[in-house]
Amino acid sequence: MLRRRFKPNEVTFLGVLSACAHGGLVEQGRRCFDMMRDQGVVPELKHYANMVDCRFVEEMPMEPDVAVLGAVLAGCRVHNNVDVGERFAKKLMRLEPGRAGYYVLLANMYATAGRFEDAEMVRSFMKDVNLVKAPGCSLIEPNKHSFPFEVAESGSALP
Incomplete structure (x- = not known):
């Protein structure tokens, strides 16, 4: 893009950072972040949220929000880093204690x-305080008509 003199904007960089994050390409994401700054694009929280490297989060010039921590x-x-995951989960639970997803x-x-004992302890705690994760919901729009649907706990679609 740069060779063709196309100047990427914040949306372009967001797409590249997202791809790097999903592919586990931390170093490429860091290079993209540096390039973003070189191009005069000021990083926002949505850009930082795509950098899933905890050292990077700790170096942010602003306080990370729940999207970044999540x-x-x-x-x-995904990367089975339980020690770091516990630390960030505790931060999230302090910020939003009623959010079951964390x-x-x-x-x-x-x-x-x-x-498994630790997993069961978390699940038991959720039951004790009546903390339930909301079911997933999707929206499809065939022929410009909206159809929301959820999946019930049994796995069958709700009407």
């Missing part, structure tokens, strides 16, 4: 790491 927690689960991520991370 991205790091999800990255820790507890579910932590429990799943423990289970993936074979720490």
Whole structure:
């Protein structure tokens, strides 16, 4: 893009950073971030949220929000980094104690790491305080008509 004298904007960089984050390409993401600054694009929280490297988050010039911390927690689960994941999960739980998704991520991370007692402890805590994760919801729009749908706990679609 640069060779063709096309100046990437913040949306372009967001797409590249997102691709790097999903591919686990931390160093390429860092280079993209440096290039973004070189091109005069000021990084915003949405750009930092795509950098799933916890050292990078700790170097941010602003306080990370829950989107950034959640991205790091999800990255820790994917890369089986339980120690860092626990640290970020605790931060998230302090910021938004009623948000069940963080507890579910932590429990799943423990289970993936074979720490089944810890996973069960998180799930038991969720039951004790009546903390339930909302079901996933999707929206499809065939022929310009909207159709929202959810998946019930049993796995069957709700009407």
